[in-house]
Amino acid sequence: MCALRILHLSGSKHHWSGNEQQLTDLISNLPKSETENFIFCYQGSAIERYGREHGLVCFGQKRRSIYSPLLAYQLKRCVKKNRIDVLHVHTSNFLTVFMLADILFRLHIPTVFSRKGFSEKSTSISKLKYNYKGISAITCDSKAIKTDLRKLLNDQNYHHKIHVIYDGISTSSDTVYRTKEDFCRILHIDPARYLIGNIANHVDAKDLPTLIEAMKILVHELQIKNVHLVQIGVKTDLTPALEELVHNYGLESYITFTGGMNNAKQYITAFDTVMMSSKSEGLSLVIYESFLNRVPVITTSAGGIGEVVHNEETGLISPVGDARPLAEHVVRLMGDETLKHQIIEKAHSLFMNELTAAKSAENTLNLYRTVPGK
Numbered sequence: 001m002c003a004l005r006i007l008h009l010s011g012s013k014h015h016w017s018g019n020e021q022q023l024t025d026l027i028s029n030l031p032k033s034e035t036e037n038f039i040f041c042y043q044g045s046a047i048e049r050y051g052r053e054h055g056l057v058c059f060g061q062k063r064r065s066i067y068s069p070l071l072a073y074q075l076k077r078c079v080k081k082n083r084i085d086v087l088h089v090h091t092s093n094f095l096t097v098f099m100l101a102d103i104l105f106r107l108h109i110p111t112v113f114s115r116k117g118f119s120e121k122s123t124s125i126s127k128l129k130y131n132y133k134g135i136s137a138i139t140c141d142s143k144a145i146k147t148d149l150r151k152l153l154n155d156q157n158y159h160h161k162i163h164v165i166y167d168g169i170s171t172s173s174d175t176v177y178r179t180k181e182d183f184c185r186i187l188h189i190d191p192a193r194y195l196i197g198n199i200a201n202h203v204d205a206k207d208l209p210t211l212i213e214a215m216k217i218l219v220h221e222l223q224i225k226n227v228h229l230v231q232i233g234v235k236t237d238l239t240p241a242l243e244e245l246v247h248n249y250g251l252e253s254y255i256t257f258t259g260g261m262n263n264a265k266q267y268i269t270a271f272d273t274v275m276m277s278s279k280s281e282g283l284s285l286v287i288y289e290s291f292l293n294r295v296p297v298i299t300t301s302a303g304g305i306g307e308v309v310h311n312e313e314t315g316l317i318s319p320v321g322d323a324r325p326l327a328e329h330v331v332r333l334m335g336d337e338t339l340k341h342q343i344i345e346k347a348h349s350l351f352m353n354e355l356t357a358a359k360s361a362e363n364t365l366n367l368y369r370t371v372p373g374k
Contacts, residue, residue, distance in 0.1 A: 145164075193227055197230050201236065222328075
């Protein structure tokens with residue numbers, strides 16, 4: 001049997017994020033005997049740099065508008081020259097590129113689109129491309145994302161195209177995880193403090209004000225002083241307001257914003273617990289990393305999180321936007337080793353059985369094999 005030749009489309013431009021990690025984990029876990037993988041991306045992007053460093057064939061494109069006929073032509077050329085069997089589109093902007101290329105040049109190729117997030121707004125263009133008949137299948141990384149996407153599909157007959165395939169992370173990563181003592185030394189934090197970790201870029205969906213509010217309740221109302229929150233994530237124009245909130249609450253000695261950090265997942269093992277305050281979320285890889293490394297998770301119930309974080313079984317859940325339960329869950333974990341042990345072992349078992357990159361790649365390969373062309 002000939003290997004499937006798969007061209008992955010990623011229109012990411014700047015920093016490394018969960019989307020890039022999911023793509024590279026997928027490629028590295030697809031069997032080399034059955035697949036050949038190529039990446040169509042922007043020149044100078046994080047995914048192109050990764051591909052070059054790891055021996056992947058990347059077709060880097062100049063930064064042009066996604067509506068550029070030249071970019072569409074380059075995609076067509078790449079598909080034909082490399083005898084591609086399946087297209088896998090990993091970002092919404094390059095779904096537009098695919099659609100334009102298919103309309104202009106009639107690619108006639110089985111095409112999978114992976115949708116990772118919720119619709120913040122519904123435009124005529126977004127509706128057009130998600131309903132485009134040239135898409136053979138759409139994967140969603142949670143049932144919640146599937147439900148959200150179905151609202152955008154005009155024809156119920158297209159619903160059969162949607163498949164839930166949970167993303168996964170590798171269990172054989174070459175990541176060197178950091179100890180709590182090492183991490184605290186770097187950040188000048190007393191390692192005797194209970195270390196709460198959060199990994200999220202400073203964007204609205206992560207609802208970091210609720211995270212800070214939870215720390216205010218924990219420190220000033222519940223009088224739990226032996227704690228420290230380390231928040232890792234790329235700073236944005238929302239950061240000054242977050243820093244002002246920390247100042248207004250008098251939490252400067254309890255919260256550290258590190259900014260973006262390379263390979264942030266290596267610090268998961270330094271945390272006593274991971275706490276997430278998202279109000280919109282598909283399924284965060286931070287949860288998977290925590291499950292893998294037996295770090296207990298405290299989180300809101302945003303999006304698809306409740307599909308893997310089951311309250312008092314694989315984590316502790318708080319309603320979206322409600323800071324008080326987040327704070328109270330920290331107190332519970334600090335004082336109940338039995339609960340902590342039960343949570344981390346059940347979460348680890350769930351991860352190993354259902355949420356590994358190998359499992360995700362297996363499910364995706366099965367889809368590649370059966371996905372129809374136009």
